[in-house]
Amino acid sequence: MKKSTLNLSAEEQSWLAGDGGPALKRAVEIIVALGNIYGATRLIPVKSVQISGVSYRNLGQPGLDFLQRWAAEGAKVRVPTTLNPTAMDMENWAAQGFSGEFAQKQQAVVAAFSQMGVGGGHPVPTCTPYLVGNVPALGDDIAWAESSAVVYANSVLGARTNREGGPGAVAAAITGRTAAYGLHLVENRLATLKVEVKAQPRTISEYSALGALVGQQAGKQIPYFVGLPLEPGSPLALEKLKALGAAMAATGAVALYHVEGITPEARNAPMLATAHQTLVIDDYRPGYALLSDPVAKIDLIWVGCPHSSLAEIAWVAEALAGRKLTIPLWVTCARPVKELALQKGLVDIIESAGGQVFSDACMSIAPVKSLGFNAVATPSAKAAFYLRNLAGVLARFCSLERCIETALDQGREV
Amino acid sequence: MMDTPDFVFTGRIIKAGTAAGRALVSSEPIGFLGGVDGETGVVTERGHSLEGQCVAGKILVFPSGKGSTVGSYILYQLSVNGVAPAALINAETEPIVAVGAIIGEIPMVDQIPIEKIRAGDYVQISDAIVEIWRNS
Numbered sequence: 001m002k003k004s005t006l007n008l009s010a011e012e013q014s015w016l017a018g019d020g021g022p023a024l025k026r027a028v029e030i031i032v033a034l035g036n037i038y039g040a041t042r043l044i045p046v047k048s049v050q051i052s053g054v055s056y057r058n059l060g061q062p063g064l065d066f067l068q069r070w071a072a073e074g075a076k077v078r079v080p081t082t083l084n085p086t087a088m089d090m091e092n093w094a095a096q097g098f099s100g101e102f103a104q105k106q107q108a109v110v111a112a113f114s115q116m117g118v119g120g121g122h123p124v125p126t127c128t129p130y131l132v133g134n135v136p137a138l139g140d141d142i143a144w145a146e147s148s149a150v151v152y153a154n155s156v157l158g159a160r161t162n163r164e165g166g167p168g169a170v171a172a173a174i175t176g177r178t179a180a181y182g183l184h185l186v187e188n189r190l191a192t193l194k195v196e197v198k199a200q201p202r203t204i205s206e207y208s209a210l211g212a213l214v215g216q217q218a219g220k221q222i223p224y225f226v227g228l229p230l231e232p233g234s235p236l237a238l239e240k241l242k243a244l245g246a247a248m249a250a251t252g253a254v255a256l257y258h259v260e261g262i263t264p265e266a267r268n269a270p271m272l273a274t275a276h277q278t279l280v281i282d283d284y285r286p287g288y289a290l291l292s293d294p295v296a297k298i299d300l301i302w303v304g305c306p307h308s309s310l311a312e313i314a315w316v317a318e319a320l321a322g323r324k325l326t327i328p329l330w331v332t333c334a335r336p337v338k339e340l341a342l343q344k345g346l347v348d349i350i351e352s353a354g355g356q357v358f359s360d361a362c363m364s365i366a367p368v369k370s371l372g373f374n375a376v377a378t379p380s381a382k383a384a385f386y387l388r389n390l391a392g393v394l395a396r397f398c399s400l401e402r403c404i405e406t407a408l409d410q411g412r413e414v
Numbered sequence: 415m416m417d418t419p420d421f422v423f424t425g426r427i428i429k430a431g432t433a434a435g436r437a438l439v440s441s442e443p444i445g446f447l448g449g450v451d452g453e454t455g456v457v458t459e460r461g462h463s464l465e466g467q468c469v470a471g472k473i474l475v476f477p478s479g480k481g482s483t484v485g486s487y488i489l490y491q492l493s494v495n496g497v498a499p500a501a502l503i504n505a506e507t508e509p510i511v512a513v514g515a516i517i518g519e520i521p522m523v524d525q526i527p528i529e530k531i532r533a534g535d536y537v538q539i540s541d542a543i544v545e546i547w548r549n550s
Contacts, residue, residue: 004426004427026516026517029429029516030512030513030516030517033428033429033509033512033513033515033516034509034512034513036426036428037508037509037512053483053484058484059484059487060484060487061491062452062487062488062490062491062494063484063487063490065490065491065494066487066490066517070517165483165486165509165510165513166483166484166486167486167513167517168509168513
């Protein structure tokens, strides 16, 4: 064999030879192929894995068949592994309008992952695993899929992961390994794009709009932000960083960013490469227009992309308190976060206004049109991006306040 | 016994295995999701140079993959339905096709000078070795 750059351990070679059974063989073959493609010289252990490719709408029958076969072959995860959102609320899907047929297929996908030991056999579908106990530490090597979680783990937590794909992440979980390339190597984590922010974003959606603009310019580069008016520990500071990263990972392929003096790696060392480009952002507001269609009537408001934290649900509840919505407003979050929101009475406030809180689900990967929605307003750039490009519906990306104003007035333009 | 092959190349194994068949060659990348029908193996991407042709049993030669990562599962589906290519040859592969070859158990080699292979050539693959007989 020529041109393979990888040096495998004796154990890894035995897996490749099939000594660990067919499921492990297939997994290590995938890790080795990816390592070769990216020119890695070795495999490294990972502390946790986040799996994407969970929605039945995207996987289809072929994806489900394959996952069931892998599970039946005896595939078992070796490291703590969490699962991306499903298309629907796993318990309350009928209230969202899903058919029993679709629900059965979606449940079968999750059952295959459960059989592999994902989430200890009881996976909690979410794109924010770091809000429900999968919290990597500074410098940890991990193998995460889900672009918004990847950028959060790398940037806000200082862990190290590439943007894994669906089957690649499953293979990493089964082997407990990933190939050492890209962002696992410290020398590849320096920023190459300095972003000077002259505008002063304040709200979560304003950070999302900023991210939409920067992501479009950055592509795969690593941005280094200066001038962000962000106080560590201030209310919703982590949610703003989550929104900023998710947007850049949607309109661009950003997997890591630094914020001067704030994100962990940028606190400890100079993370801006000497040779870098500079981008000046005078105004974040064009980010809203970038991801908005001309829409006469909105028929759903969606908040919770990425999945909402408890503080974000409180923010939505506060904005909705005492108001009466005339079109549906859905908040999506991880199931344990909804439990906390229920205990704090936040779900009651949202439901009294006519909104609903769903667990597990993500509208970007749901068959939104067949649920009867043609135009969705959202305060998330990532949501708008995927609603338009993946779900194939019209979208409006705007502030939470404007979303709510619209929902108070039959979905009309405000 | 067959004649000496016209060309012999050594590539990089993506999925080890042996296969033989006629080459189906595309000079442009292939995206499997939305590009190839997983039930029939027919290329469906509008305007693609292979549109309307069937990949089943062929040595499918193309530069690289493109498009959605779900494409990996389409290669698996082709295998399950018995209409997969006999093998895949890429110039320089990428994760979607590589993962698809592994999960679909389709022998695959890359880092081959694919411009030397013509449609209809008889191609034999044994792990990293690719032997080509010109179809005269």
